Amino acid sequence: MEIIYVDHAATSPLHPEVLDAMLPYFESHFGNPSSIHQIGRQARHALDQARKSIAESLRVSEQTVVFTSGGTEADNMAIIGYALEHENKGKHIITSKVEHHAVLHACQELEKRGFEVTYLPVDETGRVKLNDVQAVLRDDTILVTLMFGNNEVGTIQPIKEIGELLYKHQAVFHTDAVQACGAVNLNLAELPVDMLSISAHKINGPKGIGLLYVREEIKLRPVLYGGEQERKRRAGTENVAAIVGFAKAIHLAAQTLSERQERYHQFAQVLIDTWMREEVEFYLNGHQTKRLPHVLNVSFPGVNIESLLMNLDIVGVAASSGSACTAGSIEPSHVLVAMFDQAKERIQTAIRFSFGLGNTVEQIERVAIETAKVVKRLKQQEEFIN
The missing domain is CATH 3.40.640.10 (Type I PLP-dependent aspartate aminotransferase-like (Major domain))
Known part of the structure; x- marks a missing residue:
């Protein structure tokens, strides 16, 4: 795989x-x-x-x-x-x-x-x-x-x-x-x-x-x-x-700066367009014009983020929930807390996709589809439990 x-x-x-x-x-x-x-x-x-x-x-x-x-x-x-x-x-x-x-x-x-x-x-x-x-x-x-x-x-x-x-x-x-x-x-x-x-x-x-x-x-x-x-x-x-x-x-x-910037903007749009087509509920975090082109931070309401990351890893997608320097921390992201204060749905369901060397459009399309599948499945499980 x-x-x-x-x-x-x-x-x-x-x-x-x-x-x-x-x-x-x-x-x-x-x-x-x-x-x-x-x-x-x-x-x-x-x-x-x-x-x-x-x-x-x-x-x-x-x-x-x-x-x-x-x-x-x-x-x-x-x-x-x-x-x-x-x-x-x-x-x-x-x-x-x-x-x-x-x-x-x-x-x-x-x-x-x-x-x-x-x-x-x-x-x-x-x-x-x-x-x-x-x-x-x-x-x-x-x-x-x-x-x-x-x-x-x-x-x-x-x-x-x-x-x-x-x-x-x-x-x-x-x-x-x-x-x-x-x-x-x-x-x-x-x-x-x-x-x-x-x-x-x-x-x-x-x-x-x-x-x-x-x-x-x-x-x-x-x-x-x-x-x-x-x-x-x-x-x-x-x-x-x-x-x-x-x-x-x-x-x-x-x-390679200009070509990479263009490619990363394309990658972000592929993710967004796919999730919209798949009717996945999500919020984009961060400024959407004054931003680094290779970073896309997204919240998926109602989804346990650790479960999402683990399930993505199982299907071969390596993403993260934020800074690598705080991996394993039980504390919420200080960045998202500063941005959204008490909006727990935004803070506790956020995942970061960041693009770079070796990524292709085909890969990002697969990331988008696999993410949509996992999000839907986890939300159904959560609804069944409740």
């Missing part, structure tokens, strides 16, 4: 060309880039070339790219690193209720250290209102951190407008763009942000590597202590093979 993977927002398969690019750095070019002999210099050259390639893709200078172990470390480095280094300017931070836990838990840690954090509400589409940001902005606000595109419902925040709002304020602006990278165009030459986090494994790159873009004038307190790698900003021997793969993944994502 073919397994159809529609959980690319959790992680994505490694692109074959990315693997090919990485292999030499596990074998012949295995050197430490800090070593001065020729084996080390080979690794240093690969590291420098990868940094240059990524910087060109993002439209930034190479000096602003700091490699990390992934999106979580990048978020922590930006939030905790900036707050601790600049607490003399103020101890107020602004974020939202729908952030990834890498951001939320970093902010909660800062609260334990005496900082004050404002968690902005969102509307029913999952978007922050610009007026709400302006209303809570204070003289002692030093950092605003808001995600670019939500990993559970796909909603894109008004990043450009918020950045422009902060233009003359002391607060720096960080955005978690882990889910947005590879799904939308990230031209940092035009995007008014000071720091931005990305992770490779969401864009068909390897796990365990990410980056933080840090505008040149910004100083961060290191989260890790050790050697002088990454211009003394992130200690530890660089993961050269993964960084080379990261650069290749970003390059491939940029090359």
Whole structure:
């Protein structure tokens, strides 16, 4: 039985060309880039070339790219690193209720250290209102951190407008763009942000590597202590093979962006049209125009979501109920709670389909039909029990 993977927002398969690019750095070019002999210099050259390639893709200078172990470390480095280094300017931070836990838990840690954090509400589409940001902005606000595109419902925040709002304020602006990278165009030459986090494994790159873009004038307190790698900003021997793969993944994502966006919109429409034709009751969650094209979050009223996911898995469909970082949690999605408050039917019956490398129209048609079958069967069982 073919397994159809529609959980690319959790992680994505490694692109074959990315693997090919990485292999030499596990074998012949295995050197430490800090070593001065020729084996080390080979690794240093690969590291420098990868940094240059990524910087060109993002439209930034190479000096602003700091490699990390992934999106979580990048978020922590930006939030905790900036707050601790600049607490003399103020101890107020602004974020939202729908952030990834890498951001939320970093902010909660800062609260334990005496900082004050404002968690902005969102509307029913999952978007922050610009007026709400302006209303809570204070003289002692030093950092605003808001995600670019939500990993559970796909909603894109008004990043450009918020950045422009902060233009003359002391607060720096960080955005978690882990889910947005590879799904939308990230031209940092035009995007008014000071720091931005990305992770490779969401864009068909390897796990365990990410980056933080840090505008040149910004100083961060290191989260890790050790050697002088990454211009003394992130200690530890660089993961050269993964960084080379990261650069290749970003390059491939940029090359195929427009065709993938079109394909993913088509996939979402196939699901929606099929369910409507099959007379399945469902609600779409998240903003339906300002959204990441590869994420579709749907509620099926009256259906136990764990049963739905298990039954889909049995027939070869791998989807999820939200963030992979909270899998197994009995708590409802904090994103959906922020969007719908007490609307349990919306919150407790939501499933996320996310598209990516390898998916075809034929696969998505099968996903749509199998989902409709399972939803109908589970609803009939529930009605029989009641």
